[in-house]
Amino acid sequence: MEASVGFSLKSSYFTNNDNKYGGKYTGIGRVSTVHLGFQRSQTVNLVDLTRNRVSIKSENPPLKISRCHKKSAASVELHNSFDEALILKRKSQEVLPNLNERCIYLVGMMGSGKTTVGKILSQVLGYSFFDSDKMVEQAVGISSVAQIFKQHSEAFFRDNESEVLRDLSTMRRLVVATGGGAVIRPVNWKYMKQGVSVWLDVPLDALARRIAAVGTASRPLLDEESGDAYTKAFAKLTALFEQRSDAYPNADIRVSLEDMAAKQGLNDVSALTPTAIAIEALLKMETFFAEKIAVRNS
Numbered sequence: 001m002e003a004s005v006g007f008s009l010k011s012s013y014f015t016n017n018d019n020k021y022g023g024k025y026t027g028i029g030r031v032s033t034v035h036l037g038f039q040r041s042q043t044v045n046l047v048d049l050t051r052n053r054v055s056i057k058s059e060n061p062p063l064k065i066s067r068c069h070k071k072s073a074a075s076v077e078l079h080n081s082f083d084e085a086l087i088l089k090r091k092s093q094e095v096l097p098n099l100n101e102r103c104i105y106l107v108g109m110m111g112s113g114k115t116t117v118g119k120i121l122s123q124v125l126g127y128s129f130f131d132s133d134k135m136v137e138q139a140v141g142i143s144s145v146a147q148i149f150k151q152h153s154e155a156f157f158r159d160n161e162s163e164v165l166r167d168l169s170t171m172r173r174l175v176v177a178t179g180g181g182a183v184i185r186p187v188n189w190k191y192m193k194q195g196v197s198v199w200l201d202v203p204l205d206a207l208a209r210r211i212a213a214v215g216t217a218s219r220p221l222l223d224e225e226s227g228d229a230y231t232k233a234f235a236k237l238t239a240l241f242e243q244r245s246d247a248y249p250n251a252d253i254r255v256s257l258e259d260m261a262a263k264q265g266l267n268d269v270s271a272l273t274p275t276a277i278a279i280e281a282l283l284k285m286e287t288f289f290a291e292k293i294a295v296r297n298s
């Protein structure tokens with residue numbers, strides 16, 4: 001597996017018609033495009049419950065972040081995203097040696113951002129990204145988790161989920177977005193504890209809003225209640241979280257979006273970008289490793 005990173009910064013001119021005087025001005029803007037491009041793939045050979053061998057290739061689309069320096073809210077936002085990209089890259093380089101090629105397992109409720117943040121972390125670390133749900137779908141040859149629940153059962157899904165996590169635990173340099181329920185089986189923690197587990201702790205209201213935006217059809221455990229998407233998602237997420245509230249804290253690291261927002265004086269976690277959350281996860285990993293080293297040296 002080869003990984004390469006390229007930064008390309010270029011300046012250019014821009015014309016902006018929407019300044020506050022209603023006039024037209026041309027400014028000299030600094031358009032910087034930051035490419036975090038990794039060319040790599042890694043194949044995982046799985047053995048499913050019927051002992052068929054399945055090979056699955058990781059995919060990592062290049063992450064592209066670009067910004068244009070203008071005196072507008074948009075440029076402030078783009079400036080922040082450019083800064084976030086640089087902080088993310090620098091922090092990843094600082095954490096990599098202590099990670100020591102161990103896998104990172106993202107855990108958290110449905111909609112907590114495991115896939116979104118996981119892809120960002122994998123790209124900046126030069127790791128391969130795997131979504132355990134997708135691997136279960138490929139291992140059993142059924143196109144969706146919802147169909148697996150329907151054609152077989154949740155227990156059948158959970159058995160395959162454990163098989164996938166067992167196989168992934170034999171590998172190195174992976175970021176794994178686990179399914180929200182992976183934490184409920186102790187055997188899965190045996191596999192995930194061979195790497196570093198990170199809990200994305202997101203308020204239920206934010207989860208329900210995110211899931212309502214994409215619909216509950218792909219999440220069979222949420223698709224049971226009647227009512228509008230937000231209401232049924234919130235009701236079911238609340239019940240599920242109550243059942244799992246002792247499980248998620250087993251993770252090595254907790255990234256609380258509520259704590260992040262409070263520290264930044266924000267009153268809504270939806271203002272926190274996936275990149276900012278990835279940076280927080282790396283900061284927490286740094287602390288986690290430092291504490292382990294301190295204990296080892298004491």
Ligand SMILES: Nc1ncnc2c1ncn2[C@@H]1O[C@H](COP(=O)(O)OP(=O)(O)O)[C@@H](O)[C@H]1O
Nearest residue numbers: 109110111112113114115116210214272273274
């Ligand atoms: N920090 C964030 N802010 C706003 N929306 C987010 C954030 N992270 C993820 N999302 C959105 O929430 C939904 C669920 O994200 P996803 O990464 O699929 O979660 P999971 O893999 O934990 O189920 C997606 O539509 C995604 O775009």
Ligand SMILES: O=C(O)C1=C[C@@H](OP(=O)(O)O)[C@@H](O)[C@H](O)C1
Nearest residue numbers: 109110111145179180181219220
């Ligand atoms: O919380 C759960 O029990 C589940 C979460 C889903 O994954 P996401 O967390 O990616 O939605 C998927 O594994 C399945 O629908 C069960």
